[in-house]
Amino acid sequence: MASKLSLNSTVKLISGYEMPLLGFGVYQTPKAECTDICKxxxxIGYRHIDSASDYYNQGPAGASVAASGIPRNEVFFTTKVPMRRYPLSYENTVKLVDMALEETKLGYLDLVLIHSPYGGPENRKxxxxxxxxxxxxGKVRSIGVSxxxxxxxxELEQYIAQLETERGGKGKGGIISVGQWEVHPWLTRPDIVQWCRARGIVVQAYSPLLRAKRFGxxxxxxxxxxxxxxxxxxxxRWSLQRGLVPLVKSVKASRIAENAGLYDFELTEADVEDLATTEYISYAWDPTVEPLGA
Ligand SMILES: NC(=O)c1ccc[n+]([C@@H]2O[C@H](COP(=O)([O-])OP(=O)(O)OC[C@H]3O[C@@H](n4cnc5c(N)ncnc54)[C@H](OP(=O)(O)O)[C@@H]3O)[C@@H](O)[C@H]2O)c1
Structure with missing residues (x-):
C-alpha cells in the first residue's frame, strides 16, 4: 500500500463506502473560522473532514463543502455523538444525528462514531x-466507535449478535466500519488495532502529531x-504506512498544506518499525481504560 499512496487514496470500508486516507480534524478550530479553514x-485536496457534536463547529465545517464547490459525494464527512449537553443514550443519539444533518446541511453523514464509551452498558447499546x-x-452511511x-x-460485538437474533439476521445488528483512537509511535495500541484488523475495521489515528507536544x-x-x-x-507518513487513517488538525494554511505533503517520499519498512515504541503515552484523553460500568 505504501508506495502508491496519494492524497486521493481511499480505503473501502466494510459498509461498502470509500473513505479518503488522510483526514482533516477540526477539534478546537474556532467556529467563526471553521468554514474558511475547511474550505x-x-x-489543497483533503476530501475527509473529522468533526464532532462536541466540537461545536460541525455546522460551519459541513458548510465548507458547498462553499468549496466540490460535489457533496466527493467529500467524506464524519461527526460523533454524544455531546456534553446530551449524554449517551438512544434518544440523544437520534436527536444528535438529526441535529448534525440540520446543522451541516449535507443531506447525509458519511460516518457517525460513538465518541467515547462513557455512559454505561445500556446507553452504549x-x-x-x-x-x-x-x-x-439513509441518514448515515457508515458507523463506528471511538x-x-x-x-x-x-461488549458491542455481543450486542450486535443479539440484535441480529432479535431483528432478523446478519447485518441487522449494524456493522462497525471504523474505529478512532489516539495512535502514534508512543501509543501504538496493538491490542485494539489487532482486534479491528481481524474484523476488517479501519483504524483512524487521532492526534497523529501528538498535539505538537513532542516535536524535537x-x-x-x-x-x-x-x-x-x-x-x-x-x-x-508513519501513520499512513502503518495502515492507519491519520486525522490531522491545523488552523494555519501553510501547515494544512505541509501536512498534505506526504506523497513524494516513502519511509523504509525499517524506519517505520524503528519509530514505533512500546510506550503508552496519551496526549489527549484515554477512555479506553475505563471499566464497562463507567
Ligand atoms: N475521537 C476523539 O476523541 C478525538 C480526540 C482528539 C482528536 N480527534 C480528532 O483528531 C484530530 C487531530 O487531533 P488533534 O487536534 O488532537 O492533534 P494533532 O492533529 O496531532 O495536532 C494538532 C496541533 O498541532 C499543531 N500543528 C498542526 N500541524 C502542524 C505542523 N505541520 N507543524 C507544527 N504544528 C502543527 C496545531 O496547531 P495549529 O492549528 O495552530 O496549526 C495543533 O496545535 C482532531 O482535530 C479531531 O478531529 C478525535
Missing part, C-alpha cells in the same frame, strides 16, 4: 441501536533530516 483544506436505525433510514477499549468492543524527538528529527521533510510529515 482551504478542500482547496441504545446509542448503537440508534446508529443502526440511522443507517437504515475510544473504546477491547472490553467495550467485545531525536529519532523523528533524524528521519526528517534523512528525507528532507518536516517532523509533522514524518509522523503522518
Amino acid at each position: 482551504e483544506a478542500l482547496r 441504545g446509542a448503537w441501536r440508534a446508529l443502526v436505525e440511522s443507517v437504515e433510514a 475510544n473504546y477499549g477491547v472490553h467495550h468492543l467485545d 524527538d531525536p529519532k523523528v528529527m533524524a528521519l526528517a533530516e534523512k528525507y528532507g521533510k518536516t517532523e509533522a510529515q514524518i509522523l503522518l
Whole structure:
C-alpha cells in the first residue's frame, strides 16, 4: 500500500463506502473560522473532514463543502455523538444525528462514531441501536466507535449478535466500519488495532502529531533530516504506512498544506518499525481504560 499512496487514496470500508486516507480534524478550530479553514483544506485536496457534536463547529465545517464547490459525494464527512449537553443514550443519539444533518446541511453523514464509551452498558447499546436505525433510514452511511477499549468492543460485538437474533439476521445488528483512537509511535495500541484488523475495521489515528507536544524527538528529527521533510510529515507518513487513517488538525494554511505533503517520499519498512515504541503515552484523553460500568 505504501508506495502508491496519494492524497486521493481511499480505503473501502466494510459498509461498502470509500473513505479518503488522510483526514482533516477540526477539534478546537474556532467556529467563526471553521468554514474558511475547511474550505482551504478542500482547496489543497483533503476530501475527509473529522468533526464532532462536541466540537461545536460541525455546522460551519459541513458548510465548507458547498462553499468549496466540490460535489457533496466527493467529500467524506464524519461527526460523533454524544455531546456534553446530551449524554449517551438512544434518544440523544437520534436527536444528535438529526441535529448534525440540520446543522451541516449535507443531506447525509458519511460516518457517525460513538465518541467515547462513557455512559454505561445500556446507553452504549441504545446509542448503537440508534446508529443502526440511522443507517437504515439513509441518514448515515457508515458507523463506528471511538475510544473504546477491547472490553467495550467485545461488549458491542455481543450486542450486535443479539440484535441480529432479535431483528432478523446478519447485518441487522449494524456493522462497525471504523474505529478512532489516539495512535502514534508512543501509543501504538496493538491490542485494539489487532482486534479491528481481524474484523476488517479501519483504524483512524487521532492526534497523529501528538498535539505538537513532542516535536524535537531525536529519532523523528533524524528521519526528517534523512528525507528532507518536516517532523509533522514524518509522523503522518508513519501513520499512513502503518495502515492507519491519520486525522490531522491545523488552523494555519501553510501547515494544512505541509501536512498534505506526504506523497513524494516513502519511509523504509525499517524506519517505520524503528519509530514505533512500546510506550503508552496519551496526549489527549484515554477512555479506553475505563471499566464497562463507567
Ligand atoms: N475521537 C476523539 O476523541 C478525538 C480526540 C482528539 C482528536 N480527534 C480528532 O483528531 C484530530 C487531530 O487531533 P488533534 O487536534 O488532537 O492533534 P494533532 O492533529 O496531532 O495536532 C494538532 C496541533 O498541532 C499543531 N500543528 C498542526 N500541524 C502542524 C505542523 N505541520 N507543524 C507544527 N504544528 C502543527 C496545531 O496547531 P495549529 O492549528 O495552530 O496549526 C495543533 O496545535 C482532531 O482535530 C479531531 O478531529 C478525535
